[in-house]
Amino acid sequence: MKPVAMTLLALALSGCSLAPTHERPAAPVPAQYDTPAQPGQAAAPQDWRAYFNDPALQAWITAALANNRDLRVAALRIEEARALYGVQQSERLPSIDASGEFSRGRATEPGQSGTAVSSRYRAAVVITAFELDFFGRVRSLSDAALARYLASEEAHRAATLALVAETATAYFNQRSLAEQLRLTDDTLALRETSLKLTQRRYDAGLETAIGLRTAQMLVESSRATRAELTREASLARHALGLLAGDFALPLGVDPAPLESQSLTPLAAGLPSELLTRRPDLRQAEQALRAANADIGAARAAFFPSVQLTTDIGTTADRFSDLFSGGTGGWSFAPRLTLPIFNAGRNRANLSLAETRKHIAVAQYEGSIQAAFRDVADALSARDALRDQIEAQRKVRDADRERQRLAERRYARGVANYLETLEAQRSLFESEQEYIRLQQRRLVNAVDLYKALGGWDDGASPAS
Template sequence: MTLAGCSLAPVYKRPPAPVPQAFPVAVTGNPASSPSGEQDLDDWRVYFTDPALSRLIEVALANNRDLRTATLRIQEARALYGIQFAERLPSVDGTASYNRGRTVDPSLGENVVASQYRAALGVSAFELDVFGRVKSLSDAALAEYLASVEAQRAVQISLIAEVASAYVAERALYDQEQLARRTLAARDGIYALTKRRYGAGMSTAIELRTAQMLVDSARASLAALARERTQAASALQLLLGDFAVDLPRATPVLDDLTMTPVAVGLSSDLLIRRPDIREAEQRLKAANANIGAARAAFFPSLRITTEVGSVSDGFSRLFAGGSGVWSFAPQLTLPIFSGGRNRANLDLATVRKDMAIAGYEKTIQTAFREVADALAARDQIDAQLDAQKGVYEADNERMRLAQRRYTSGVATYLELLDAQRSLFESGQELIRLKQLRLTNAITLYRALGGGWQKEGSA
């Protein structure tokens, strides 16, 4: 029993994180109000505060099939761990048998027909885990189970981010559709004016056809945006797992969507709490435990078979006095020659651990890059968005002046045409940057693992 407490698995030690201790801080950043680790952002409701978006996320968490599959994988891993853990305990079985046959009695030279009843309770081939082989396999199964839990949380965080991104994309298409409608209305007005001017001999046929072409082009753009928005809504409903969910039709627009800001300069230690990193570490622990099982295969194994029961030639006398039997059969197996199988298994387990270490480190580096990129882009996107707002306002004023000048006959149609084109393009770019700003905030939420939890609060 003392030997059964031994383990040949290497002592696990978490590899150092191959990244800097802190994220790079943006040069032109304004410190945002944030929990800074004091408030738990693990609850997505703290980050995504829009009521319509919150409702969609709740629907997705209840109905999304990928998340449901990840949850079922937890149950699968839990069952596998239960199976493996049961190998550490003896299996007690009850047996009952009846045997009737004819034999030859050598002393009498006669055939004898005899019956035998047998009832017993015993343990069959129970392995005393002298060198920790079964325990190592059980530890590996436990680590795989814990990895599946982290994988499910990673899928949940990814789902929340994907729903938010799909919702923002659908809202952006809605804004672009409204911009296209305003552009179409403005071009309809210019076309009507050009038609009147053409009838009065003040415009050329080229100007009239150009105005008509611009109206038709705006209609085509509006139809294309309507199609894209319908497809975006279907993609969002697929994430929700329910095509019967009604999506918001008019509000909110991108300007109304807000998300809780997160301060820059967060410690890279937060990445250790990201679920995909914790999943990778659990896979590493499983690989480490498998080395212990591979090492134990080089040493003797001790199995015990024991049985206590009763035997009789008549069923009525099966449990009578004097019919009791018992057996105790320990078996020691010493590996002598296996053709190099045990050595190959140990080499395989060692290589898989090295691969798990490399995968763990790569996961950390990828997570660090994702957070650093999102933090670095945030301030630049805000600055670009502020500048684009100025461009759009200037184009809007330019369009108003060009239309007035054209109506008064001062400006040429080419000037009005250029103002129309510039206003539509700057409006589209403004919507794109608003979408990019929100998408970057969602990316930061996802890169941080949906927020973090203080040690011991999980």
């Protein structure tokens, strides 16, 4: 009898599964990117500390990972999903309770005038309504809870990667504005000096009114640009502080120009590698696994349900005799429930589960396409920015030489001051644009790092 009971228990605990077999949908993207890999490019993933080697930026990212409220919510979502999985997993094992009862009553015996008072004590170990999972309903619900728990972990990884990328982008944006502001201050000082010189020459009759007004216009234009950049730099600093949860962190002592800041070029690899690299894709796949498990639970609802209630205990008239001279007893009460009519509820639940799976498949495929586009866009932008920066460097160098020649010509008296002022204005604009392109180069590197899935923090549970 004992082997039979153990066999039934094993069958109940394991059960069969009616869930569809999980198959990863085919990736609806090309087999490779249009932009080929370049020699010397590092293969992702890289730890963010190795990729972002600026100490000031590392301090900001570290603070963001420790203090950001959105990331904290994502971490709490993991705890929530883990608890729900624990609750659902416990349903696969019987719940064993100890119970104690006491009753006291008065009864009149037939043919007697008096009454009798009786007391009863009972202690028992009870298993109440344990479902024998022959058709895998409980197992499917547990599998769904596990998949959602793993999906929450991947969501936290995705949120972490997004926060690192957002912090780096905000940092480079702030650095760019600060560098443009320093350039504007230098240009403003130069233009104010030029205005004083032009005013003296105008007072001496050596400069035209047009030259004087042009010098005044350039000074006021620099002041307006400085005011706008000051406003934008303040907003960028606030955005960076919000991401890090700390508005008091320093930006670094006299940081080097953005032109000297470099991030390791990354090799994109193959689009199929994104399925295991990117946490958002692993999250979408876990959602698909959960949808499959929900279908298994919905299918199991069409089959009989067997629940077992049993207890074993002892009964006595006196408490002192309960565990020594009491009367032992047990009960075994299985219950079979077969669905006959429920107004189409089971069929509707199955249809709902299947529809949600179709939604999960579509979302998964959409996530893959979005991931492919993220990488392809970043690669295309990287190549375009490289050419654009090289062209803009030549423009800047040409403007520098032009200004030097204009000042020499003016000093020799072979050119008017308008030519010098125009050269100063053109150089300022080309240098500003060069700084902005350097910022876009660094942000593009951040975008590619994020699009490729960032770093590998060990074996993913989604795998």
